[in-house]
């Protein structure tokens with residue numbers, strides 16, 4: 760079996776911030792961690808859906824748009840993944856993400872929330888989306904974290920768990 764760069768993170772001490780989740784095949788996957796996993800409520804599913812629409816829209820229209828590969832939510836609802844090409848550091852992503860969050864806070868609707876443009880167009884929550892984005896922006900400004908504690912989880916058949 761192919762050896763993959765793979766680890767999971769110790770979620771018991773993970774703080775909101777921006778982390779490099781993985782770097783391979785010319786891409787960097789950034790972990791935009793919005794809440795403290797298992798110690799704070801996860802983002803509501805409808806609010807997270809709205810964050811996805813707004814954050815993806817902003818990144819794909821930003822100065823960095825040519826390097827944006829993917830923007831999407833984590834299954835655990837505690838953060839977003841942003842995959843980039845090029846040479847972006849967590850400090851670059853911190854600056855871009857704060858700019859993105861500030862833009863989200865000025866919005867009074869979630870883009871593309873019609874049956875033809877979204878797979879679950881009624882499942883949105885802009886007020887809670889903005890509440891999460893406001894708190895996350897303040898944390899990125901004032902209490903920034905970017906260093907993981909890593910763990911490796913091996914399954915019974917020898918496969919190594921990967922969460923992204």
Ligand SMILES: [Zn+2]
Nearest residue numbers: 808877878879
């Ligand atoms: Zn949608």
